[in-house]
Amino acid sequence: MLRRSASLVQCFKRPNLKHHTITGFRSSHFAGSSSTMTISTLPLNDGFQVPWIAFGTGTALYQKDAEEAIRLAIDNGFTHLDGAQVYANEDTLGNGIVASGKSRSELFITTKLGKLQPGATPKSALQESLKQIKVDYVDLYLIHQPSNHVGKLKETWKGMEEAQKAGLTKSIGVSNFTADHLKSILEIATIPPAVNQVEAHPYVWKALQPNLAIHDQYKIVTSSYGGLSPLFRGKGGPLDPVVEKIRARLEKTRGAPVSDGQVLNKWLQQKGVLVVTTSSKAERIREYLDTQNVPELTPEEIALIDTTGGKLHQRYFPGNWPPE
Secondary structure (H helix, E strand, C coil): CCCCCCCCCCCCCCCCCCCCECCCCCCCCCHHHHHHEEEEEECCCCCEEEECEEECCHHHHCCCCHHHHHHHHHHCEEEEECCCCHHHHHHHHHHHHHHHHHCHCCEEEEEEECCCCCCCHHHHHHHHHHHHHHCCCEEEECCCCHHHHHCCCHHHHHHHHHHHHCCCEEEEEECCCHHHHHHHHHCCCCCCCCCCEEEEEEHHCCHHHHHHHHHHCCCCEEEEEECHHHHHHCCCCCCHHHHHHHHHHHHHHHHCCCHHHHHHHHHHHCCCCCEEEECHHHHHHHHHHHHHHHCCCCCCCHHHHHHHHCCCCCCCHHHHCCCC
């Protein structure tokens, strides 16, 4: 039986932090090279839990065969897999899951609703995705782009609720929704979004404050894509020396290597953000998962990243957001 909120205005109580356990994973990157690793989870407002980090099949894998990448991600410890109808690779995402040998219960699978074809509904579109992924349900189903449903956003959200009620997905949410988009669907929602996946990093954090206020009010988890863009797409920005200084401190404290990427992913994790990332390299995949073993940033370090990031407003995926 799927759990859902009794009332939209109900004050949701966050469950205690839990962990997603993965067995059979070995890496010297992790303390003790243990064959069992736990991935921290974030509580959703419907009572479910979501692993805090996901392996995405967009960007570099967009419209490409994702089977090998998914196998690599699962073999190296990922349990949360983030796909989408528009990525046009749900079938190979499913192939990778099958090839991994992992049971369905060990994985958390997300997919996203694309532009609806004539006569289709969010429910029927998800049924097609389930056939492609080769599973009976997904754990999280998101509206990918509000711009795909202009004038029909409220109707589309009601269709998402129907998909959840039918047991095709445990949780429902949105992606690339501004505060105004959220306010629109919350006017008619009987189930609030559990997640809003947006471009999130220090250079847009200030601009996201209206979103974050609504997320906090309705206990909507903020999910980030492009979280490491300041390092890879925006090198030379004001964050560079700040990240390096913090990285050096963390490395000294840990007594083991810490990367620049782990600094920003740790910043996101400590803000309660669900991180979506990807890589074709096993070492980088292990590095991402190892972030939770990195010592915590101090409140002063978090504030320094916040204020430094606020000095530059830069989106690296501007097509996903209205003009500012």
